[in-house]
Amino acid sequence: MNICAELLHRQIKAIFEAWGMAGEHVEVTVQMMLAADLRGIDSHGVATLALYDQFRLAGKLTLNPEIKIVRQSPVTALVDGGGGLGHFPSVQAMNLAIEKCAAHGMGAVAVRNSNHFGAAGVYALRAAERGFLGLATTSVWRPGVVPTFGAEPMFGTNPIAFAAPARRNASFCLDMASSTVAIGKIKLAALHQQPIRSGWAMDDQGHSITEAEEAMKHLCLTPLGGTPEMSSHKGYGLGAMVEILSTMLPGASFAATRTRRDPQAERYNVGHFFLAIDPSAFRQEGEFETDLDDMIDALHAMKRADENQPVLVHGELEQAHYAERSQHGIPISPELANSIRSVAEACGAPYLLTKGPNSKVQSTEH
Amino acid sequence: MNICAELLHRQIKAIFEAWGMAGEHVEVTVQMMLAADLRGIDSHGVATLALYDQFRLAGKLTLNPEIKIVRQSPVTALVDGGGGLGHFPSVQAMNLAIEKCAAHGMGAVAVRNSNHFGAAGVYALRAAERGFLGLATTSVWRPGVVPTFGAEPMFGTNPIAFAAPARRNASFCLDMASSTVAIGKIKLAALHQQPIRSGWAMDDQGHSITEAEEAMKHLCLTPLGGTPEMSSHKGYGLGAMVEILSTMLPGASFAATRTRRDPQAERYNVGHFFLAIDPSAFRQEGEFETDLDDMIDALHAMKRADENQPVLVHGELEQAHYAERSQHGIPISPELANSIRSVAEACGAPYLLTKGPNSKVQSTEH
Numbered sequence: 001m002n003i004c005a006e007l008l009h010r011q012i013k014a015i016f017e018a019w020g021m022a023g024e025h026v027e028v029t030v031q032m033m034l035a036a037d038l039r040g041i042d043s044h045g046v047a048t049l050a051l052y053d054q055f056r057l058a059g060k061l062t063l064n065p066e067i068k069i070v071r072q073s074p075v076t077a078l079v080d081g082g083g084g085l086g087h088f089p090s091v092q093a094m095n096l097a098i099e100k101c102a103a104h105g106m107g108a109v110a111v112r113n114s115n116h117f118g119a120a121g122v123y124a125l126r127a128a129e130r131g132f133l134g135l136a137t138t139s140v141w142r143p144g145v146v147p148t149f150g151a152e153p154m155f156g157t158n159p160i161a162f163a164a165p166a167r168r169n170a171s172f173c174l175d176m177a178s179s180t181v182a183i184g185k186i187k188l189a190a191l192h193q194q195p196i197r198s199g200w201a202m203d204d205q206g207h208s209i210t211e212a213e214e215a216m217k218h219l220c221l222t223p224l225g226g227t228p229e230m231s232s233h234k235g236y237g238l239g240a241m242v243e244i245l246s247t248m249l250p251g252a253s254f255a256a257t258r259t260r261r262d263p264q265a266e267r268y269n270v271g272h273f274f275l276a277i278d279p280s281a282f283r284q285e286g287e288f289e290t291d292l293d294d295m296i297d298a299l300h301a302m303k304r305a306d307e308n309q310p311v312l313v314h315g316e317l318e319q320a321h322y323a324e325r326s327q328h329g330i331p332i333s334p335e336l337a338n339s340i341r342s343v344a345e346a347c348g349a350p351y352l353l354t355k356g357p358n359s360k361v362q363s364t365e366h
Numbered sequence: 367m368n369i370c371a372e373l374l375h376r377q378i379k380a381i382f383e384a385w386g387m388a389g390e391h392v393e394v395t396v397q398m399m400l401a402a403d404l405r406g407i408d409s410h411g412v413a414t415l416a417l418y419d420q421f422r423l424a425g426k427l428t429l430n431p432e433i434k435i436v437r438q439s440p441v442t443a444l445v446d447g448g449g450g451l452g453h454f455p456s457v458q459a460m461n462l463a464i465e466k467c468a469a470h471g472m473g474a475v476a477v478r479n480s481n482h483f484g485a486a487g488v489y490a491l492r493a494a495e496r497g498f499l500g501l502a503t504t505s506v507w508r509p510g511v512v513p514t515f516g517a518e519p520m521f522g523t524n525p526i527a528f529a530a531p532a533r534r535n536a537s538f539c540l541d542m543a544s545s546t547v548a549i550g551k552i553k554l555a556a557l558h559q560q561p562i563r564s565g566w567a568m569d570d571q572g573h574s575i576t577e578a579e580e581a582m583k584h585l586c587l588t589p590l591g592g593t594p595e596m597s598s599h600k601g602y603g604l605g606a607m608v609e610i611l612s613t614m615l616p617g618a619s620f621a622a623t624r625t626r627r628d629p630q631a632e633r634y635n636v637g638h639f640f641l642a643i644d645p646s647a648f649r650q651e652g653e654f655e656t657d658l659d660d661m662i663d664a665l666h667a668m669k670r671a672d673e674n675q676p677v678l679v680h681g682e683l684e685q686a687h688y689a690e691r692s693q694h695g696i697p698i699s700p701e702l703a704n705s706i707r708s709v710a711e712a713c714g715a716p717y718l719l720t721k722g723p724n725s726k727v728q729s730t731e732h
Contacts, residue, residue: 073470073471074470075441075470075471076472076643076648078648078649104439104440104441105439105441105442105474106442106472106474108472108643133611133615147665147668147677148677149671149672149675149676149678150668150669150670151671152668152669154665154668164610164614172606172610174600174603174604174606174607176600176604180591181597197595197596199596205671206671206672207671224600224601225546225590225591225592226591226592226596229563230546230565230592230596231542231546231547231590233542233678234590237528237540237542237680238540240538240540240661240665240680241528241540243661244530244538244658248530248645248654248657248658249499249643249645249648249649249654250648251648251649251653254657254661254664256664256668257660257661257664277474277615278442279614281439281442282437282444282476282615282616283444283615283616287617288615291614292610292614295609295614295620295622295623298520298620298622299606302516302518302520302622303517303518304515304517304572305515305517305568305571305573306515306572309515311513311516312514312515312599313606314599314606
């Protein structure tokens, strides 16, 4: 079924309120989750509710965190997320980076003591919407990616998002895990009892495996590249770069050693990094956007390997999803609907996604 | 034969002087080329002399370029390289970024109207040597990497280098092309008439090929990932990100459209991007380095897939090479020696690498 954004908004909000989450946190967190769903990043929107509930039940989540700017300069800042979900402090951090960028040409803000922040791309895009280049990275609460030649996970899927503003075209927006594939792809294969590609995941001895359920059990993803022969050391290096920016720079917790040394740690202390750069500090007004449009146009016009398969530019598929889903709603599978219902029932929140297959109608009533 | 750095320095210097390159440009360019050779990055040191000679003979190189700071703010600057080799303006640009970073916590400098700058990692490391995080990216004079689903090269091998300072360990230093493999690997296979791996390169129809000489002819490398199933769209996106930072931000030339629209362009107008970030703007003195050492130690101590194959951390292999080659010289193959001899003879420079197999002895005379 397709659920319109506004109804889904009310559903998530009802759950967060039942959890006792603070008011302004509810609003911003729901918005960032829906931004992911609207852009087609299904794994990082409402589908994460069950994970957040799991954090909450395990006592790993502060629901009314105090967000603090620990220190700052005209172009840098360190933010403490207070142990809650990552969306709210991350929006504040990216906004702060954007403000500093507007005033000085560049701004960087790192966040510590945070948690899962949803889709990295939606933060990078906030900078592009203001005419700036945006970078967003995050570490992850648990390790799931195995360095080249290793046999245990040391990094999270450590995503990198980079956005840049064009004019005629959609903003460029790369949003990628530094693993070969995101966990979602393996989960999906396990659900459909299909094998996964060789090179996506390993067992706990460092051997490539193709059985999806086993891969979910071990959670030993390969870094981008997949195998040493295909340069997995590059994906491993990118994962390490993201960890340095997101964990060591703000002083968050390195999950691989935390899980060993302090498995009962009160909070996961996940970290993020946000950077905004103003192209007009380098170019005359509008030149950057014109040149970027020129690059994107050239990519669209290039020779194809298969006439029926266009070359895509990062961000445009998500923009198309946004247009489609803003109008026709967000597809919610029966499994996801059940999961949302369970989360709602467990905290006594109303379940709102019920009125027949076309729940879009319902939303327009309110 | 092994040639000591000092003799190789004199050899390259003699050639640059015969070309009529300006004095301070000679010194810095040679230093950056040797820094690559000493760190074991053989493809980006003295081996590039023949390419630079080719640029010179084609009239694509200004030998006495005027390097200008076009505009700057306390934390940003745009540098014009004057149409010469990239090493000299890049050292100036990274130094400027480091100065700004020392004063304000962060500095970014973009360079336009430049050319090949050697190994990206040696610039990023300059920041790490000052205690800062360093990022260096560059576009390339000609396209050689094919976007996912495409059948013609649109980006250069667009490298990303990222360095960060540790204390007990070598500085972390990732230095990677955004293609699956660097061109050098395919060149080497062609030289030894060996096949290349499927997924490294394509023909001009977008089909994977394994014949190395054919791959060199087409110069259609795959982006990191190799195939769509192994997420080559991520490598493609990283290549685009590097192009945006290195070409669109400074206003350099996008090679894929330049070669079509202006094949006779007087200069290649390659661009670079340099960023330095001071960890002490975020953390207390020494905390960042301690946490990075902790991460590196954990990577060294992790469970291995093969007991005899240690897990490596980016930058340490290069540091080991540096220690070895500073003492025992830089290995120069007979083919490379011949190429250097040809370049020297063509411009009337003396050829200095001649005195027997152990030329190291010669260098100590001076």
